[in-house]
Amino acid sequence: MPYRYALAEHGRTLATRPLGSELRAQLAEEAAEEQAVTLDFSGVLSVSHSFADEFMGKLAEEIDRGEVPFSARFVGVTPEVERVVRKALERRDVAIPAAA
């Protein structure tokens, strides 16, 4: 069972780089013993590009480099949130897949 990380617990809108950085560090600590993580965006109305880059973009790079022990998938995104997340990943040339 993947570890579920609920982003809506930190706000319905997620706007800044420092918040993205804080949540990424929190996730790395909470899921330090996990093999798989589900990033659950249910209830999140919007994310900014800066947040998405700092949280998703850098997390994908950390996964690729083996700096965190888990793989990740995301669920519960609105089309608008998904567009921003995918753009942020594309700009770093990395990927985190959506859960089926």
Next chain:
Amino acid sequence: MDWVKEVGPSGGEGGWRDDFPLDHELPGRLRIDCSRLCLPVHPMFAVRLSVFIDWHRREGRDVQVIPPADDATLRIFDAMGIDADRDCCAEDDAVMPVTRLQEFKDVESVAGRTQEILEYQLPDLSPLGAATFMAVSELCGNAIDHGRNALGAYAAACRVTAPSRKVSVAVSDLGIGVPEHIRQRYPEWGEDGWAIAHATEDRVTGTGDPHRGFGFSAVFEAALTRALHSAEMDILSANGHCRVETVQESRKVRVFPAPKFRRGTWIAYDLVSV
């Protein structure tokens, strides 16, 4: 002797028309007469006047503001919270009163609140809520990140319903300014207006981080919704003035001579609904 400034009836037009100097040489008593001011009150006008009031009061000057005589204008004027000495009242068109931002947590708060007001309380502009969220979050984030100064950053947003329906956003700071920031990495971009224009392009940043410099692009991309008729962003900083117009998927960047040197960065962004 007092320094007196009379704001014209169209002081709100784009917010740029009236000059509010941040000048150490002004006398100790300043009076701003807004009695002739008429709607619409652009948020950039509200931000510029608020910065003027706060800056001079910090310098120890006595600043008196005579409010608009017209009732409808007065309601918006007060709802925008321009003068901290006056009571702020609620008014639908004042989506985000002038707000002073000191840290990133303030950006989280104003960006989220602005989107929720647009989406849940103002149905005529709700399709522009996500685009407005992106503008407020990215522009205010830049202002806190790159525009550090003692006063912090300022932001405001209004709804305008005539002649067209739009949401107008204003963000300012008294920091280093876009041209100086960009010239940390691109010293050859000497003309301020073109330095600002380049700063709106992808991956252009003064930070040196190849993954930064997407803020403006993200703002323009987020505006590309079916609900948008057009968008116009004016960026004034130092001696430069750059305007970015978006109509459907085409974007036009123009550079104008700035009427005067402006400390910091001043951004007005209008999203016009279909």
